[in-house]
Amino acid sequence: MSNIDDGSWGHLADTEHFGRKTSSSDVRVISYNETTHPKYVNYTKAGHCMIYSKQNEKMFGLYDTRAAVLMQMRFDGYIGFPGGLIDDGENTVSGVNRELVEEINFDLEKFTIKEEHHVISHVNEKLKLILHFFAIEVPLQDFEEMEKKSLSAHDYGNEVMGIVRIPLYTMGDGFRGFPAFLTNAFAGNSREQLLQSLIQRQIMTKEEIERALEAKAI
Numbered sequence: 001m002s003n004i005d006d007g008s009w010g011h012l013a014d015t016e017h018f019g020r021k022t023s024s025s026d027v028r029v030i031s032y033n034e035t036t037h038p039k040y041v042n043y044t045k046a047g048h049c050m051i052y053s054k055q056n057e058k059m060f061g062l063y064d065t066r067a068a069v070l071m072q073m074r075f076d077g078y079i080g081f082p083g084g085l086i087d088d089g090e091n092t093v094s095g096v097n098r099e100l101v102e103e104i105n106f107d108l109e110k111f112t113i114k115e116e117h118h119v120i121s122h123v124n125e126k127l128k129l130i131l132h133f134f135a136i137e138v139p140l141q142d143f144e145e146m147e148k149k150s151l152s153a154h155d156y157g158n159e160v161m162g163i164v165r166i167p168l169y170t171m172g173d174g175f176r177g178f179p180a181f182l183t184n185a186f187a188g189n190s191r192e193q194l195l196q197s198l199i200q201r202q203i204m205t206k207e208e209i210e211r212a213l214e215a216k217a218i
């Protein structure tokens with residue numbers, strides 16, 4: 001008998017409310033250095049990172065793969081990026097690097113997330129939560145190495161239920177592939193972070209993203 005109905009959150013209780021779905025109206029873009037303003041000193045900060053490797057392979061000889069992009073199936077059933085809550089007093093990028101080591105066994109000897117990898121930050125006034133987002137491009141060989149190493153990450157099998165690559169192509173029926181992927185439940189504002197960075201890192205055009213968002217299963 002599963003224990004989901006005992007209502008307890010255990011040690012998760014102090015952060016579980018951050019995981020609840022919020023409407024996009026509660027979240028607005030904020031500049032990275034604005035987040036260092038004293039009024040945000042009591043806000044909880046989180047940082048997540050998109051690791052990707054551009055590639056021009058054709059899937060089944062038909063569909064442009066564009067890039068290998070790493071996301072994860074989380075313990076809460078949402079899809080999200082590796083990363084997490086920055087500890088009190090912890091430097092933001094140090095916190096992101098720590099979370100990447102915990103969650104995907106990131107090799108800090110090879111790559112470290114720096115402020116130059118920053119893509120966008122959002123603030124959720126309601127939750128008093130700031131969500132920093134980074135993206136780092138790596139060679140495909142290193143990307144594949146990371147995927148393998150992620151299986152022996154400390155949080156593999158608890159916070160992280162596995163990693164996924166994202167299908168960035170749209171198949172013949174106009175829906176399966178990327179549009180179908182976007183119908184998943186996403187953690188925090190990770191869906192927005194994904195779309196923003198695909199455009200910013202020139203993996204997809206704004207028009208392609210809009211088409212994917214409008215596509216309907218037939």
Ligand SMILES: O=c1[nH]cnc2c1ncn2[C@@H]1O[C@H](COP(=O)(O)OP(=O)(O)O)[C@@H](O)[C@H]1O
Pocket residue numbers: 015016017018019020046048079080081082083084085086099131159187188189190193
């Ligand atoms: O990929 C993401 N992008 C943006 N926000 C996320 C992502 N994953 C989770 N979040 C939000 O940030 C909060 C903390 O992230 P996470 O659950 O990864 O922390 P942890 O790894 O330290 O436990 C989550 O409760 C959720 O609201």
Ligand SMILES: [Mn+2]
Pocket residue numbers: 084085099
């Ligand atoms: Mn954490």
Ligand SMILES: [Mn+2]
Pocket residue numbers: 083084085099102103155159
């Ligand atoms: Mn974590």
Ligand SMILES: [Mn+2]
Pocket residue numbers: 081082083084085099103159
């Ligand atoms: Mn996490």
